[in-house]
Amino acid sequence: MRAVVQRVTQASVTVQEETIGRIDAGLLVLLGVAEEDDPQDADWMAAKIVNLRIFEDEAGKMNRSLLEERGEMLVVSQFTLYGDCRKGRRPSFVKAAPPEKGEALYQRFVQQARQLGITVATGRFRSRMAVALVNDGPVTLIVESP
Numbered sequence: 001m002r003a004v005v006q007r008v009t010q011a012s013v014t015v016q017e018e019t020i021g022r023i024d025a026g027l028l029v030l031l032g033v034a035e036e037d038d039p040q041d042a043d044w045m046a047a048k049i050v051n052l053r054i055f056e057d058e059a060g061k062m063n064r065s066l067l068e069e070r071g072e073m074l075v076v077s078q079f080t081l082y083g084d085c086r087k088g089r090r091p092s093f094v095k096a097a098p099p100e101k102g103e104a105l106y107q108r109f110v111q112q113a114r115q116l117g118i119t120v121a122t123g124r125f126r127s128r129m130a131v132a133l134v135n136d137g138p139v140t141l142i143v144e145s146p
Helices: 039-051 099-115
Strands: 002-015 017-025 026-032 062-064 071-078 119-121 130-142
Touching: 002 039, 002 071, 017 071, 017 119, 026 039, 026 130, 039 099, 039 130, 071 099, 099 119
Parallel strands: 026 071, 071 119
Antiparallel strands: 002 017, 002 026, 002 130
């Protein structure tokens, strides 16, 4: 799995002019699922992101997690994170999971984050989405499962 994690003061996702997910302070997670990923990758990724120490403590150091901050998470499926642009002019998506597998592992990631105590909003799998965010910091990280 591959995720682009952005610390935000707010974020939302809209499908056909309807806002379907919105959060205040927390993390926007763009989540891509690879063909070789399995449920353990989703579990690992959820625990990793929820516990990443990327929020500032009283001293201004990134030392607090989303869980400690009681922040929210917006998760948006993003198969294009596995787009390979090294050859030609059109990205190849052969490393991305097929839609059925991608959706199952995306849903597992969301469920795991919720079980860890996080309020999670989502996009809509296999839909054209408009994502809006206010990046805080800016802090943007790429996280990949082992």
